[in-house]
Amino acid sequence: MKKQLLIIGGGFAGFWSALSAIRQSRELQKEDELEVTLVNMDEYLTIRPRLYEVSLEGLRVELKKYFKPLNIKFIIGKAEIINPEQNLVTVATNSGALSLSYDYLILSSGSVLKAINIPGIENTFNVDTFNGAQRLEDHLSQLASKNFEDDGATTFVIAGSGLTGLEVVTVIKEKALKILGEHGQDPIDFKVVLIEKAEKVGNYYSTEAQDYVIKTLESKDVTIVTGVSLAGVTSKGATLSDGTFIPSQTIISTVGLVASSLCNFFKGEKDKLGRLHVNKYLQLEAYDNVIAAGDVANIPTDDKGNSSLMACQFSMFLGKWAGHNAVNSLFSQPLKPYNYTDYVTCVDLGQEDGMLTTGWERALAFSGIEGKNIKMEVTTKLIYPADDVDTALTDSYPEVPNVSQNAV
Template identity: 25%
Template sequence: MEKVVIIGGGYSGIYALQELVKNKNIKITLIDKHTFHNLQPEVYDLIANKSNIADVTIDLTTLCMGMNHPYLEYKNLKVRKIDKEAKKIYTEEQEIVEFDYLVMAAGTRTFFPPQIPGLNNAHDIKKLHWAMFFKQSFENQLFKKIQFEAKQCDDTHIVVVGAGLSGVEIAAEMAYNSKMFFKRGNFSCDNLKISLVSSSDTILPGLTPQLISMSHERLKSLGINVITNTKLLKCNEDNLELSNGTKIHHSFIIFTGGIEASPITSQLDVDKNGRGQILVNEYLQTNKYPNIFAIGDIAEIKNKKGEIMPPNVTVARISGTCAGKNILAMIKNKKMTPCDPKLEGILIALGGKYAAGNLYGLVHVKGRIAYEIKKYVFSSYRKPLLQLIKAGYKKLKKL
């Protein structure tokens, strides 16, 4: 029986898994150091109190049970070493997992440039436990402001470094949430400030001018101080030193200034780019090992035009689905299908029930309608997974 292993239970890994389970005669193992699939784009709602942990996670144990595959198993393990020749995966828990085909889907993490002193003071909210920590810290700051507002009303300044999608969305959600907090309670001590620092000459570099303009307008209306064309030089305990010669006092720092591939890629002697992402061919295979595939954010994926695709959910879905189909094709000695991802558009959450987006490169939308489209897209992904984990939960309770 052919053995297929997926390392990483994120978006791309789950899409690959959904294809692979169509073959009931192979053994499939999903490995992840976490017990849950983190719905990363929705973590900002968690921080803004619009959702809870159950809304932004999918339990991997019940998910796998709900897929009703006779030879599918989930293992909560941390990979330590990959032996490509022996086709074995060694883990910190001393368990060895064998494979015939391997899917690398471990994603990326926030890159903290070592040349910036003191950056260890910043938070990485892409990780769920840090998002929860920040949420609690943010709420504690708001509580302290109203607790002592009659005696003192010190400035609270949150600085978000990095004005890509993650930076813009978290800044907008925090600004909106704090604004509504002070308004709802009629608190006088409402001097919470949020600054967004971009090293580029604009926010959201690479997106359409119209989308940038709409987003900038929304950030401005939320009172966010947008600082462009400025780099972070040093991160001190209570202030940041910027390349424009200024120092900014801060209460919190959130760093979203770039990504790097999961360190698990160091286990593979294959071609990688400067961020550690694995270079793959049109079938999503690594250059040395045709039985090892890389998908989602951990891979540098190109379309048929040779353009590098951005790391997002759409590319994760397309690459994960394609890799799953190609492995099944290899097992049956059939022709594989080239991966040619096309972006369906981009939607940016900008605080409250407001978003901005570009659909299929044809039309721009903003406001409530863009927000509803974004929620629909998320729901269309999450709903079938919820049905699977509910089925898995029922099966688990019968054991």
């Protein structure tokens, strides 16, 4: 009977877990004694960091292209119940519920946009999932078909000035203009409003980087409203916490991510984003056969109190470690402690503009066209798996990344 490694989630962490597990089982000459199964809600590795972009083309990588030749069993379905005491997962699929048992589990079900409890939240748009981004694009297309003539149609309101919020505010006009052009209409002067509940946007950056962001938003004519939050949304506009009403048919929420609710099936402390704390091997302390990787995991990255963030540069590498350690654990081989020493952020700030910051203090390193080129290099190349399956397999070995060196 083969040992069963079950992976929930086929995003960056799950994808790399699966490849790393196969690679490591080959290395141990145990491939014939292991079955790797991955459950994902759809057929794709979705390149979430690009979902804000002008075009949605090329933002999904077909998983079966990699899984089929590597004999990774792929189930499209939604894991609904995890019973870690009995090593069982219930998965809803189009052809009914499946009960999957495992010897080892990797939880890599990622994150979702934080829900905000306000009236009319269903009227907001998002770029959190491919379907969400597609819905926004369809909506803009519908507005374009009427030349954005209805009340509030030319105003876009974005709530949240995190990285995604900054990217949406600086790209949304370009996206709307492209769609308008496809409808054969002349350009329109759109209005973009950024709502931030803190007193200043981008306060997670160093002062220099934050000043650069604010200057850029001002130069792109973004109206910045701080110290307020969304209080209610209708199809006609947004009401803010200070009572102001902004007529708009397009209100986009980018208020941050929380971990997948599947984390709640496990005992143990969770952080404020709902993530599971893992040890240096990515294991959950309360279980001897569960690893968490990617946006569901909180792992210390140094001895200064910093820990992993919900970001690809962590998820990809955590996945590579997860597959490796799960297989080594199953075959009683030494585990590899996670090691990560470097941290950068890249943000797209619209046409010919972007910014790279380095370190946990997020110091400004590159901006303008240089910053943009680095951002594009990272998101259109570095975070994609190699096209060739064998190369991707080799790339799945867990190694200390030097992200800033890669990025520049």
